[in-house]
Amino acid sequence: MKLDLSNKNILITGAATGMGRASAIETAKHGANVAIVDINSEGLDEVSKELTKLNANYKTYLIDVTSIDETEKKIGEIEKWFDGGINCLVHFAGALEGSVVDIDELSPETWHRIININLNGTYNVTRSVAKFMKKRKSGVILLTSSGAGVLGPGSSAPYSSSKGGTHGLTLHLQEYLSENGVRIHDILPGSIKSPLKEGQLSEALKNTGDVKVFDKNTKELGDPDGVAKIVAFIVSDNADYLRGSIVTR
Numbered sequence: 082m083k084l085d086l087s088n089k090n091i092l093i094t095g096a097a098t099g100m101g102r103a104s105a106i107e108t109a110k111h112g113a114n115v116a117i118v119d120i121n122s123e124g125l126d127e128v129s130k131e132l133t134k135l136n137a138n139y140k141t142y143l144i145d146v147t148s149i150d151e152t153e154k155k156i157g158e159i160e161k162w163f164d165g166g167i168n169c170l171v172h173f174a175g176a177l178e179g180s181v182v183d184i185d186e187l188s189p190e191t192w193h194r195i196i197n198i199n200l201n202g203t204y205n206v207t208r209s210v211a212k213f214m215k216k217r218k219s220g221v222i223l224l225t226s227s228g229a230g231v232l233g234p235g236s237s238a239p240y241s242s243s244k245g246g247t248h249g250l251t252l253h254l255q256e257y258l259s260e261n262g263v264r265i266h267d268i269l270p271g272s273i274k275s276p277l278k279e280g281q282l283s284e285a286l287k288n289t290g291d292v293k294v295f296d297k298n299t300k301e302l303g304d305p306d307g308v309a310k311i312v313a314f315i316v317s318d319n320a321d322y323l324r325g326s327i328v329t330r
């Protein structure tokens with residue numbers, strides 16, 4: 082199937098590395114206009130080089146999604162930069178800490194930091210984008226939850242809780258947004274190679290000393306490009322009849 086994303090103005094968060102980076106490049110290959118968002122400016126510079134090579138129409142934005150004011154203001158700027166406004170949100174920004182740490186030993190700082198980035202950040206981004214999509218009665222929103230906290234326990238209490246919360250938010254918004262012409266999904270990626278996942282495996286190794294599990298899990302990591310191909314389909318018009326959560330390898 083040939084995808085044509087030339088009518089898509091896609092805001093991608095967490096675009097400096099991993100699946101966000103791969104999705105920015107993949108959707109741009111299909112002609113999408115992309116606004117790439119992250120707190121990692123070096124990573125954004127590297128993705129920019131790739132997008133320039135593709136002759137893509139793109140712009141980078143440094144946004145910390147934990148700041149509701151900054152997020153709302155800069156998403157307002159992105160809305161204006163795109164000709165016709167934002168018609169797709171792909172929200173990958175996230176973090177994982179506290180892997181294989183018992184709840185009674187987990188610091189409140191770690192708990193609050195991860196909930197703040199993953200769950201409050203998702204709220205901050207979604208509310209800012211939904212406002213514009215509702216007015217136009219069209220759009221696609223793709224949030225990122227995880228098997229952790231949705232299909233099973235996961236390795237970190239705050240991470241699983243934040244992802245269970247993101248899944249719940251997606252379910253909550255489905256009916257309301259579809260009444261306003263907006264399609265919303267959450268994606269549940271499997272174990273995919275990225276700084277976040279490699280950090281999780283290293284933290285788990287430090288806390289358990291289990292080299293065998295570390296080696297096995299490292300070997301089995303999937304490629305972010307595989308997920309990016311699915312993202313490109315989800316935001317396309319070919320996926321208009323798609324509903325609900327999407328589980329990937």
Ligand SMILES: NC(=O)c1ccc[n+]([C@@H]2O[C@H](COP(=O)([O-])OP(=O)(O)OC[C@H]3O[C@@H](n4cnc5c(N)ncnc54)[C@H](O)[C@@H]3O)[C@@H](O)[C@H]2O)c1
Binds near residue numbers: 120172198273
């Ligand atoms: N890799 C996996 O196996 C896996 C599995 C399930 C879910 N996920 C989720 O997928 C998403 C993408 O993760 P990834 O694995 O590609 O990791 P990644 O580390 O490559 O990407 C996460 C990105 O989010 C950015 N980010 C972190 N805090 C931010 C903030 N406050 N504001 C803006 N940007 C911020 C980081 O700089 C990074 O570029 C995350 O939400 C993650 O929880 C990953």
